[in-house]
Amino acid sequence: MNREEVFNFAAGPSVLPRQALERAAAEMLNYNGSGMSVMEMSHRSSFFKEIFDSTKAKLKAALNVPDSHEILFLQGGASSQFSMVPLNLLEDGTADYAVTGNFSNIAMKEAKKYGDIHIAASSQDDNFSYIPAQDQLDLTAGAKYFYYCSNNTIYGTAWPYVPRTAAPLVCDMSSEILSKPVDVSQYGIIFAGAQKNMAPAGVTVVIIDKSLAGREMPFTPLMMNYKTMIDKDSMYNTPPCWCIYMLGLVLDWLQTQGGVAGMEKIKHEKASIIYDILDNSRLYKPCARPDSRSDMNVTFRTGDADLDARFAKEAQARGLMNLKGHRSVGGIRASLYNAQPMEGVQALAEFMKQFEVQNHV
Numbered sequence: 001m002n003r004e005e006v007f008n009f010a011a012g013p014s015v016l017p018r019q020a021l022e023r024a025a026a027e028m029l030n031y032n033g034s035g036m037s038v039m040e041m042s043h044r045s046s047f048f049k050e051i052f053d054s055t056k057a058k059l060k061a062a063l064n065v066p067d068s069h070e071i072l073f074l075q076g077g078a079s080s081q082f083s084m085v086p087l088n089l090l091e092d093g094t095a096d097y098a099v100t101g102n103f104s105n106i107a108m109k110e111a112k113k114y115g116d117i118h119i120a121a122s123s124q125d126d127n128f129s130y131i132p133a134q135d136q137l138d139l140t141a142g143a144k145y146f147y148y149c150s151n152n153t154i155y156g157t158a159w160p161y162v163p164r165t166a167a168p169l170v171c172d173m174s175s176e177i178l179s180k181p182v183d184v185s186q187y188g189i190i191f192a193g194a195q196k197n198m199a200p201a202g203v204t205v206v207i208i209d210k211s212l213a214g215r216e217m218p219f220t221p222l223m224m225n226y227k228t229m230i231d232k233d234s235m236y237n238t239p240p241c242w243c244i245y246m247l248g249l250v251l252d253w254l255q256t257q258g259g260v261a262g263m264e265k266i267k268h269e270k271a272s273i274i275y276d277i278l279d280n281s282r283l284y285k286p287c288a289r290p291d292s293r294s295d296m297n298v299t300f301r302t303g304d305a306d307l308d309a310r311f312a313k314e315a316q317a318r319g320l321m322n323l324k325g326h327r328s329v330g331g332i333r334a335s336l337y338n339a340q341p342m343e344g345v346q347a348l349a350e351f352m353k354q355f356e357v358q359n360h361v
């Protein structure tokens with residue numbers, strides 16, 4: 001198939017803005033008169049330093065990151081933060097975790113290896129279909145931090161509010177970062193794997209309140225110490241150069257789309273098109289409760305696993321790719337990240353309506 005015939009609904013790695021890919025293609029063999037590809041140049045070179053500094057500055061501007069916070073470009077995926085957070089923040093204390101899906105559950109279990117963890121809220125009782133309300137959070141006095149995942153990629157739920165806690169907030173924003181404005185000053189740590197709204201897989205963005213660094217456990221590996229990375233401006237070792245470059249190109253595109261405020265408006269419009277179909281359907285059943293729905297990952301099922309599979313297969317034949325739900329839950333999932341064009345959402349909506357007419361008994 002040609003790129004023009006395809007809309008990609010993958011949950012990550014996922015669709016990237018065409019403009020960013022085209023620029024990368026144009027600069028692939030010779031970046032800015034260097035005679036080299038960005039993939040080939042030293043991370044200490046003046047060419048790369050300019051890419052690094054400008055990408056950091058663009059991200060700082062896009063999310064309005066205050067000077068109290070540092071932006072880090074790390075490796076190891078968002079999953080490495082499941083260990084890095086407790087290693088750096090949990091010493092001699094308790095941390096509160098909200099378990100609202102697969103990734104916060106893994107993070108909670110990982111943190112338990114390093115100290116005392118309290119489950120402040122869980123939505124496992126209803127198959128992670130909702131986000132607990134503020135008054136359902138059982139907060140520990142003096143907790144070292146409160147951990148949550150703001151958008152649950154697999155279950156298609158998103159926190160409709162920012163939790164109010166005395167403890168610093170640590171948030172896994174992997175599947176919704178850059179999709180809306182965020183008051184970064186409210187957070188101790190925000191982290192996100194890049195492969196949804198930011199860049200190819202390989203860079204993990206961490207935004208950390210600098211006052212939280214330097215509290216690591218004595219056995220914390222050097223590479224997992226926030227202070228090492230802050231002191232060395234993410235260059236203690238070779239950073240994921242290509243991904244940082246790609247993030248810069250995606251941020252340029254984002255600016256042309258009205259930045260995160262523009263994305264917030266568009267994301268809701270896009271998701272509403274699909275949720276409206278689900279709410280008026282006799283075939284499809286949305287998985288997430290209406291008050292907890294994600295605009296990034298829309299999850300639904302027909303109630304018949306074979307029919308769900310047929311939906312994904314027939315959609316694929318029409319160029320609507322990667323609509324199969326996560327292997328752990330089944331069903332159907334449409335990821336509508338920033339780079340998913342409105343035309344893709346409309347094409348999916350059309351297909352959903354036709355499939356319902358053909359398959360509703």
Ligand SMILES: Cc1ncc(COP(=O)(O)O)c(C=O)c1O
Nearest residue numbers: 077078079103153172174175193
């Ligand atoms: C919300 C969330 N957190 C963490 C992860 C794990 O990310 P990584 O594969 O970069 O470790 C994912 C992956 O999809 C995710 O969606």
